[in-house]
Amino acid sequence: MDYTAFIRPEYVLMLLFAGALITYFAGKYSSMARYSLSLLFSGLALLMVALLYGKNTLSVWTPSITPNGISMYVGTNPLTWFFAIILASLSFLTIMYSIPIMKGKRMENWFYTLTLLLMGSMLGVVFSSDLLSFFIFWEMMTLSSYLLVTLAGKRSDKAALNYMILSTMGAYSMLTGITMLYVHFGTTEFSLLSAQIPGTPVNFLWLSLGLVAVGFLVKSAALPFYVWAAPAYSEAPDGFTPLFSGALSKLGAYGLFLFMYVIVGMSALIGMGSFRGVSSFGYAIALLGSITAFIATLYAIREDDIKRLLAYSSVSQVGYILMGLGIGTSLSVAGSLYHALNHALFKTVLFMGAGAIIQLTGTRKMSEMGGLATRMPITFLTMLISIFSLAAIPMTSGFGSKWLIYEAAINKGFVFIAPLAFVASVGSFLYSFRLLQAVFLGQLPDGLKDAKDPSLLVTIPMIALTSITVLFAIVPGVPLGAIASAESYMGIQPIQVDSLFYFRIGNSFGAYNALVVMTILLFAMLVAMIMFAFAGSKSKKVDQHDTYLSGEIYEHHSDLGLHYAANFYRPIERMFEPYLRLRLERTYDAFGRGYELLSEGIRRVYSGDVQTYVYYVIGFLGMLIILAGWWW
Amino acid sequence: MIYYMAAAFLIAIGIYALMLKKNMIKMVIGLSLMDSGVNLLLISLGYINGGTAPILLNGVKPQEVVDPLPQALVLTNVVIGVSVTALALSVIIRVYKHYKTLNSDKVRDMKW
Amino acid sequence: MVNIDPTLMIGIPLFMGFLIPSVAIVWKNSPRYLAGFTILFNLIASTLLLIRSLNAPVISVLGGWQPPYGIVFVAGPLGSMLALLISSMTMLTWFYLPPHIKEGNETKFYMLFILLMAGATGMVLTGDLFNLFVFTEITSIASFSLLAYSRGKDEKEAVEATIKYMIIGSLSSAFFLIGIALLYGATGTLNMADLASKIPSANHNLVMMALAMIITGLGIEAEMFPLNGWTPDAYTGATHPVSVMFASVVVKAGFFALIRVVFLIFGAATEALQILMIFGLLTLFVGESSALRQTDLKRMLAYSSIGQMGLLLVAFSLNNQTALVGGLYAMLNHAIAKGLLFMAAGSFIFALGTRDISALNGMGKRMPVTSALFTIGAFSIMGLPFFGGFISKIVIIAGSMQAGTEGMLVAILILSASLIELVYFLRVVHRIWMREPEDDSRLKEAPFTQMFPMIVLAAFVFLMGIYPQAFFKVLIPAAQELLRGLGTMIGGA
Amino acid sequence: MILTIAVAILILMMMVFAVYSVETKDLLYAVVGTMAVSLIVSILFYVLQAPDVAMAEAAIGAGISTAVFVIAIKKTERYEHD
Amino acid sequence: MIKKSIALILIAILFVAIFFTLANDLPFGDNRTTTGVSDKYIYHGVNDTGASNLVTAIVVNYRGFDTLGEVTVLFVAATGVGAVLYNMGRPAGKKRKKTEASLIVRTGSRILFPMMLLFGAYIFVHGHLTPGGGFQGGAVIATAFLFKYVSDTRYHIDHNKFTATESVVGMTFALVGIMGLLLTGYFLFNFLPNGSPGELLSAGIIPIIYVAIGIKVGAELTGILDNMMEVEQ
Structure with a gap:
């Protein structure tokens, strides 16, 4: 008997909303109850979402809220399941991670309620399959994430208000687009809508889709609207940032997938005007994505604050996702989905690590850290692998997804987007290395002698996520299987996945067998380790601080910015200085x-x-x- | 015809007093002038050439009677006019108690 | 179902109004209970009326003379719903009254209080144009005296606000009367239905001049942009329960009178609608932007309610059924939520002593229950999901979309205005919950008798957000009644 | 015919009184001017065959409202100075 | 200076608009009542209501609710003046003004006061026959009391008695309306016989209502005058 028959998406939502309420009241009495309850509810929800794999359900929720009785639909399908599992797992792990981090902070009880509420509304956005409930959950998600950002106290006021204003502006333009669709087609249910799309006039489609896309571009911090992203991600409380930039930024991409491919559909999209075989609407989004990737990297390089660096980097990675999404061939959509998954994984680990380090060192300035590798081995190892995946070092899953996106761009011969993306990925390597060098390598400042690995509750999620990244690097077929089914649901020709063994990743003009390459790489790493062990005694300890003070006595604690990590990429910055002024x-x-x-x-x-x-x-x-x- | 002229003039002079005179009591005078103007306008609407007063006593025939409805309306409006004027003036007395001036320019604490 | 005649809803309060002074000589605090009894009677009468009027409008002829000759009371679904809104808001404000009216003459306050309710109910139910004028006069004179009632600390502002409101108010009644005179001259009748049938054939020039006069006259009551100079001072100067009555009763009745005259008598002439649309948008933006810069809490709420009235004007001037239903829903939601906001703000100011927004830091800790109620009201006006405002916004936007391409522009303007609204409400709510108070001594919350109306209003706000179907059952026939026009309701001449 | 001439003269006097009462600096004279205007309006009502309203306007317009104005001036200031 | 010119232009526009729309669209004095409602009042007024004074017939019977509203307006205004000028009055017994009225005025007022009351009563009793009615009679009574106030510096009305009469009379008016509703289902219906026109006791409830209005208006206007006069200097 199929036990999972009774699991339906709306039960998940009800569970989470009820859970948020219970946790609030339980939390008032004992903090233990609060932690266990929130973990229980999010874990249960994650389990239910996982069990929803491969189900195509659609259920009507009748209490309609408009005069002519539009009812609300909630359902799941491969595309929504793919995003739902990312959101659910990240939320569960972030709640576990945030228990030690948020202990004793301001309004802690509200934090768990709001995170559960946010998880519920995010899953609601993903599971809803009609315009109205989509918009309702979208607004709830904006509101709860705004409240979470304000929990960080006085510092986050301005950032939170900017975030709320911009995302509400996006939500309202989406509301205008949605109402246009509803008034024009008379229905809000996605499948009924997409059935009526083919015949509609093109400029109506351009206008309504454009308005809706504005909402999603604001959420995924694309070019004109990325202003809120860096302050919001960095000023948010440390417990919330992994979920905020890891999971929340993917919803903008999900929305675009939903409206461009599920509702409007590929054929109608092409009908709206095409440019060298790619829909001009998609091309515009791809263009925006690549420019955002490029500019965000420039900002990331100059950042000395660890959280702002990671914030700008997540803005640029989302730019990659938009690029893949825009191009719209089977390869690029697979690449963008895969990159969304990878970005969720490694960015969350990086932000968790950053949170732990900030809690430990008490400062966010990278120039005041250094040499933590020896003291915090597990954090170092997990962040190392995530940094490799972020920088798309070959054989990591990050590389796989970016490689797919590049293949698609080159295949289509986009002479402007592809080079921009390359330069951006070089930039991403630069700032990830800066992060690595400033935080972990070099000598340990005297203040951090007693640094040690954060508590178990922090390391378990990091280890789990990093192991998944490594697993997907070796066996890319597993995620690609889910992505292929999502693509076929979206009406795009799915990417071939070797059903026999899941190691090959590739298409017509190139593939590589991940397992073989991985073994070679491990073997090479082993050789390097041995050489380093033998020659280790000769390596000289290099002081972290320049000492060209021409004879002046230099005490370590003066903040003359002499630390190597202080202005790591000064030369590059000087190159872009004039252009960066017009922020x-x-x-x-x-x-x-x-x-x-x-x-x-x-x-x-x-x-x-x-x-x-x-x-x-x-x-x-x-x-x-x-x-x-x-x-x- | 000249009654319309008189009514319109009264309304105009009422608004003139309201707009250009700073003194609050002058404004209330303007309001009451405007009220009389409106009443005159209503009554002159109801007048019929050669009609008599609408009281059907000692052989007055209904055909030659002036239209009584505007007169009923004006009756009501006169009383409304006087009650609003009385209330306005008592509020002005209290304004004077607080602001010690009747000049509407000076009574501007609540602005923007 | 005992059918209470709508005219009793004016007769009984008047009878009680005359009774209260003489009983007060004998028994000191009888006014509060007599007034409470009258308001309760009106509440029950209007509920029964609403139920009866859902299937067919209840027509009550005064003095036995058939419509065009005598005065007639027409209680359609729209009118009786508003009568219910007025009596319920008065009932709730009646609970909220005691601490705020200590200084002045309480007997006279309660007499004015029930007569204000009677005047507003009369404005909403009457079917005769001159009768509407008389009831507008009753409502405005009662609100003049209630505004000037406040003694104690901010007596100076109350008096200044009253004199401004009186001068502009009597100007509005003069123009309204000139409009009625011109209409009488053109058509010879005063009954609204009769007017509606006669105006198309009447002399076009006269009708247009009368329309101009009436729009100005009633526009002052309905807070249209250039005419609402008096509104911010009136809300700020009044005592807290009186500003609640202003926000939810007086302005609604004035606005409804304007809408009825424009829709029913002038048959929604396109010129009138265009004027309303343009000036509605102007009111919306002027109201919202000046609220952005306020440092005084009640004045900010006053400007926000000007903005909301602008939104209503725009919604009604879109002239299709969805927009009308959205407008009516927004009217209900605004009356309830703004009433709640004014009550909560009143409790804050009563406890803190100052109306300054910056003094609200950390009120979440000092007066948690009132701050929670204030936040619920603010969220509803902002239009967040699961609150009344959200649904009214969606329905208005859907309605404006149906009005073609220029409807699209209106929708965008409405949304950007509600974005501004979001900003200043968020600033206050943020200050209440997230900021640290200077001295976190626990302030005394209002006793339960005054907290009760706020809780009821908050419950209503939630109900309107979660289960709006109950309200739509009343609003859709009401909107149809407005669209169809009064002409067909009662056989005219 | 004589009636229309008499009425014309009356209206002219009314206009003079109205302008005088608005322009004069001394509020008491202004109130007397208003009383005169309202008396002439009451006579016009009489000429327009509206005796009820004429009596009402005379009794209330001229009588009571003038009394109220005088009382108000007594309680505040007599001269308008800007 | 510009403010003055803007004002003058606007006033000119208003004057021209009102005058010309009236002048050429509503010719003065021509018989427009054939289309309107008022010819029913004119032709059937007398035998419908029994009152020979058509204006009174309309004011009390046909459009009785307007008058009810009208009385409410006055009542609200009186209460409003009372509320606005509350506790601003001078202590009891203190003289109102220094200069005593001259001998002639004092004796004249003692003689004329009852006459004026009688004249006011005459006006509102004969409301349905001769011109005049409740409002005019009440105003005359108020002027009588005003005359008393002017002449006697220490005289002021007894508030309790006035409020009592006011509310009793007001309640009779409301009761008449409610009885109309109970008896016949129409609020303010004329349930008494019309009697023969021209008689004193004709026209059903009109004399009762007009007497009630007369006393009420008289009491209220005097109340307003008293409130305003009692204000401390």
Whole structure:
């Protein structure tokens, strides 16, 4: 008897929302109850999501909220399952990770409730299969993530408000697009909608899809809207950042997948105008993605604050996902989905590690850290592998996905996107190495003598995620199987996966057998280790600090920025310096201040003097009379 | 015809007082002038050439009677006018108690 | 089902109004109970009326003379729903009253209180144009006196607000009366249904001039942009329960009168609708932007309710059924949520002593229950999911989309205005919960009798968010009634 | 015919009174001007065959509202100075 | 200066608009009632309501609710003035003003006061026959009391008695309306016989209502005047 028959997506959602409420009230009494309950609920939800594999369910939830009775649908399919499993697992692991990190912090009880609520609304966004419930869960997700960011206290006020304003603006433009679709087609259910799409006029499609895409581009921090991303990711409480940048940023991509391929469908997309075999709408998104990747890398290189560096890096990695998504061939969509999975894995580990390090050293400045490799071996090892995957060193899963995206771009001969992506990936190597060198290598500053690995609750999630990354690196076929079924659901020709043994990854013009290459690589690593062990005695300890103070006595604690990691890539920065000055933040701030000034002026209309109000009334009447006389 | 002129003039002079005179009591005077103007307008609407007062006593025939409905409306409006004026003036007395001035320019604490 | 005649909802409060002063001589605190009894009567009467009026409008003829000759009360689903809203809000404010009206003459306050309710109910139910004028007068004079009622600390502002409101209010009644005079001259009748049938054939020039006059006159009551100079001062100067009555009763009745006159009598003439649309958008933006810069809590709420009235104006001027239902839903939600916000703000100011927003730091810890209620009201106005505002926003946007391409522009403007609204409400809510108070001494919350209305309102806000179907059952026939026009309701001449 | 001339003169006087009462600095004279205007309006009502309203306007318009104005001026200031 | 010119332009627009729409669209004095409702009042007014004064017939019977609203307006205004000027009054017994009224005014007021009351009563009792009615009669009574106030510096009305009469009379008006509803299902219905027109006791409930209104208006206007006069200097 199939036990999993009774599991349906809406039970997962109800479980999580009820769990959030229970955890809040239980948490008021004992913190133990709070931790165990939140772990229990998120673990249960993760289990239920996992058991939903391969199910195509669609269930109606009747309490409709609009006058002509639109009912709300919740269902699962391969694409949603792929994203749901990422979101669920990340949430579960982040909750486990955040227990030691968030202990004793401000409003801790609210943290777990809001995380469960966020998990519920994220899964709600993914599971909903009609426009209205999609929008409702989207708004709930924005609200709960805003509240979570504000938990970090006074520092995060400005970042949280900017984040809320921009994402609400995106949500409202999405609402306009959704209402256009609903009013034009009369229905909100995705399958009914996509059935009616083929015949519709093209410019209507462009307008509504464009408006909806704005909402998703804001969430995935694409070019014009990436302003909120770095401050929001870095100012959020350390317990929340892995979930925020690891899982939440994927929802923008999911939305685009949903609307471009599931609702509008590939044929109608091409019908909207194509550019060298790729839909021009998709090409625009790909372009935006690659430019974001490039610019975000530039910012990441200059960052000295560990969390802001990782924040900019996740903005640029999401740019890759958008690029793959935009191109729209079977290879690029597979690459983008695979990269979404990998990015979720390694970015979460990096942020967890960063959280642990910040809790340990008390500072976020990389120039004040160093040499932690010896003291924190497990964190070092897990972050090392994730950094390799981030930098797309060959044979890591990160490499696999980026390689697929590049193949697709080159195959289509995009002379502008592909080189931009290459330079960006070089940049990603640079800042990941900076992270590695500044935090782990070099000598241990005297203040950090007693550094040791964080508690078990932190290391287990990191180890789990890194082992999955390594597993996918060796056996790429497993994730690609899920991706292939998602692609076929989206109506795109799925990527071939060797059913026999899951090691080959590739397509018509090139493939590599991951297992063979991995063994060679391990063997090479072994040789290098041996050589290093023998020659180790000759290696000289290099001091972390430059000492060109021409004779001055130099005490370590002075912050002259002499630490190697302080301005690691100064030469490169100098190259881009002039262009980086025109940052986009300035335009947003200018707009904000401009509107404040404007409303200051508008406020002056109410001058407080009765006579001016009488003038307004009589003037209004005079205007009406002139209109009445001449126009009516 | 000249009644319309008188009514329109009264309304105009009422608004003139309201807009250009700073003194609050002058404004209330303007309001009450405007009220009389509106009443005059209503009554002159109801007038019929050669009609008599709408009281059907001692042989007055219904055909030659002026339209009574506007007169009923004006009756109501006169009383409304006086009650609003009385309330406005008592509020002005209290304003004077606090602000010590009747000049509407000075009574502007709540602005923007 | 005992059918209570709608006119009793005016007769009984008036009878009680006359009774209270004489009983007060004998028995000191009788006014509060007599007033409470009257409001309860009105509440029950309006609920029964609403149930009866769902299938067919309840028509009650005054003095036995058939419609065009006598005055008639028309209680359609729309009118009786608003009567229910007015009486329920008055009932809830009645609970909230005691601490705020200590200084002045309580007997006279309660008389004015029930007469304000009677005036507003009359405005909403009457089917005769001049009768609407008389009831508008009753409502505005009652609100003048209630506004000037406040003694104690901010007596100075209350008095200043009253004189401004009175001068503009009497200007509005003068123009409204000129409009009625012109309409009477053109058509010779005063009954709304009769007017609706006669206006198309009447002299076009006269009708347009009358329309201009009436839009100005009633626009002042409905807080349209250039005409609402008095509104911020009136809300800020009034005592807290009076500003609750303003936000949810007085302005709603004024707005409804404008809508009824434009829709029913002028048959939604396109010119009138365009004027309403343009000035609705202006009110929306002026209201929202000036709220952005406020440092005084009640004044911020005042500007936000101006903005919301602008939203209603725009929703109604879109003139299709979905937008109308959305507008009505937004009207309900605004009355309830804004009433809740004013009550909560009143409790804050009563406890803190100052109306300054910066003094609200960390109120979440000092007055948790009131802050939670304030946040619920704020979330509903902001339009977050599972609150009333969300549904009204969606339905209005859907309605505006149906109005073609220019509807699209209206939708975008509405959404950007609600974005501004989100900003200033978030700033206050954020300050309440996330900031640390200077002295975190626990402030005394309002006793249960005053907390009860706020809890009821918060429950209603949630109900409107989660199960709106119950409200749509009333709102859809109400919107149809407005669209169809009054003409066919009662056989005119 | 004589009636229309008389009415014209009356209306002219009314206009003069109205302008005077708005322009004068001394509020008491302004109130007296308003009383005169309302009396003339009451006579016009009489000419327009509306006796009820004429009496009402005379009794209330001229009587009570003037009294209220005088009381108000007594409680505040007599001269308008800007 | 510009404010003044804007004001003048706007006032000119308003004057021209009102005057010309009236002048050419509503010719003065021509008989427009044939299309409207008022010819029913004119032709059937007398035998419908029994009152020969058509204006009173409309004010009390046909559009009785307007008058009910009207009385409410006055009542609200009186209460409003009371609420606004609450506890601003001078202590009891203190003289209102220094200068005593002259001898002629004092004796004149003692003689004229009852006359004026009688005249006011005459007006509202004969409301349905001769021009005038509740409002005008009440105003005359109020002027009578005003005359008393002017002449006698220490005289002021007894508040309790006035409030009592006011509420009793107001309640009779409301009760008449409610009885109309109970008896015949129409609020303010004229349930008493019309009697023969021209008689004093004709026209059903109209005289009762007009007497009630007369006393009420008189009491209220005097209340307003008293409140305002009692304000501390």
